[in-house]
Amino acid sequence: MFGFGTDIGIDLGTAYVLIYVKGKGIVLREPSVVAIKEKTNEIMAVGEEAKKMLGRTPANIRSIRPLSQGVISDYDATEQMLKYFINKAIGHRLIKPRIGVCVPSGVTEVEKKAVEDATKQAGARYVDTIEEPIAAAIGSGIDISRPCGSMIVDVGGGTSDIAVISLGGAVVKKSLKCAGDDFDEAIIKYVRKKYNILIGERTAEQIKINVGSVYKREVPVDIEVRGRNLVLGLPKNIIITSEEIMEALEEPITNIIDGIRSVLEATPPELAADISDRGIVLTGGGSLIYGFDKLIHERTGITAVIAEDAMSCVAIGTGMWVEYRYAKGNPYNR
Numbered sequence: 642m643f644g645f646g647t648d649i650g651i652d653l654g655t656a657y658v659l660i661y662v663k664g665k666g667i668v669l670r671e672p673s674v675v676a677i678k679e680k681t682n683e684i685m686a687v688g689e690e691a692k693k694m695l696g697r698t699p700a701n702i703r704s705i706r707p708l709s710q711g712v713i714s715d716y717d718a719t720e721q722m723l724k725y726f727i728n729k730a731i732g733h734r735l736i737k738p739r740i741g742v743c744v745p746s747g748v749t750e751v752e753k754k755a756v757e758d759a760t761k762q763a764g765a766r767y768v769d770t771i772e773e774p775i776a777a778a779i780g781s782g783i784d785i786s787r788p789c790g791s792m793i794v795d796v797g798g799g800t801s802d803i804a805v806i807s808l809g810g811a812v813v814k815k816s817l818k819c820a821g822d823d824f825d826e827a828i829i830k831y832v833r834k835k836y837n838i839l840i841g842e843r844t845a846e847q848i849k850i851n852v853g854s855v856y857k858r859e860v861p862v863d864i865e866v867r868g869r870n871l872v873l874g875l876p877k878n879i880i881i882t883s884e885e886i887m888e889a890l891e892e893p894i895t896n897i898i899d900g901i902r903s904v905l906e907a908t909p910p911e912l913a914a915d916i917s918d919r920g921i922v923l924t925g926g927g928s929l930i931y932g933f934d935k936l937i938h939e940r941t942g943i944t945a946v947i948a949e950d951a952m953s954c955v956a957i958g959t960g961m962w963v964e965y966r967y968a969k970g971n972p973y974n975r
């Protein structure tokens with residue numbers, strides 16, 4: 642379908658890509674995964690289809706995640722993936738879209754340029770970047786222009802972005818390369834060590850989403866999963882409890898809580914008082930793990946609230962920022 646130019650916001654995440662189209666809202670949410678033919682580099686599948694293939698591909702096909710810890714680790718695959726998603730979201734356009742894309746707050750200039758170039762190659766007429774915690778704050782409904790401190794903690798798949806925002810900018814910020822993917826990895830390690838059973842990434846994510854906990858549940862829950870016994874080499878079923886996952890996640894979760902505490906310690910007193918009154922806002926899929934808000938309260942003394950539609954906040958914020966930036970009368974409208 643051919644149409645006129647449009648403006649879009651992209652949350653180019655380690656785990657998921659979300660696309661926000663001006664005037665429509667979020668129109669696409671797909672896993673950041675690409676399946677590629679080994680010799681020819683031909684793309685076999687992208688997004689949901691490719692994720693189903695993770696850990697299940699024959700020798701001649703590679704199913705990969707082109708982003709790692711918030712930044713591009715496979716440039717060509719990222720470009721192909723973006724091209725496919727942009728096309729799926731808006732179709733072919735006579736005039737290419739202007740695109741706003743988010744980057745973690747800790748990226749280097751080189752990493753940021755890679756995101757800009759890949760987005761341009763994927764079909765953008767013009768590319769702008771926005772820092773993830775700013776986008777998350779806008780998307781969670783915080784009025785970032787006010788002279789008032791807000792703390793945002795965005796726990797994604799590859800990075801946890803922590804920032805104190807006031808008057809439209811980050812006053813103190815920290816980006817940790819520790820988030821949802823590290824929870825999965827910690828679960829894999831725990832199961833291997835305790836049961837001598839190897840489970841895959843997708844199973845670990847399933848365990849995390851269904852029974853994952855970082856705070857004691859009133860009623861523990863469990864899940865039955867299948868892995869491969871490392872001694873016998875045969876498939877075996879095991880039951881994993883929420884209490885075991887609490888133990889497994891102690892290290893990565895402590896990393897994130899320490900990050901929050903160090904940002905709080907570096908926050909000017911007036912802003913710290915605002916945060917104490919208003920609480921900490923949590924966004925990103927990783928923040929949905931059971932008990933994260935309660936644990937933050939227990940370890941910092943400050944109330945934490947999970948934003949509504951926490952997994953969409955960065956995309957919504959990027960989209961709203963794009964709508965503002967390219968609005969008629971704004972000098973950036975080119």
Ligand SMILES: Nc1ncnc2c1ncn2[C@@H]1O[C@H](COP(=O)(O)OP(=O)(O)OP(=O)(O)O)[C@@H](O)[C@H]1O
Binds near residue numbers: 652653850927
């Ligand atoms: N209910 C849930 N409980 C725990 N974790 C969850 C839940 N739902 C999703 N996740 C995890 O959230 C992560 C993805 O979150 P999100 O989409 O916000 O990250 P991303 O934007 O792709 O990553 P990043 O911002 O690090 O680049 C994945 O690790 C996923 O397993």
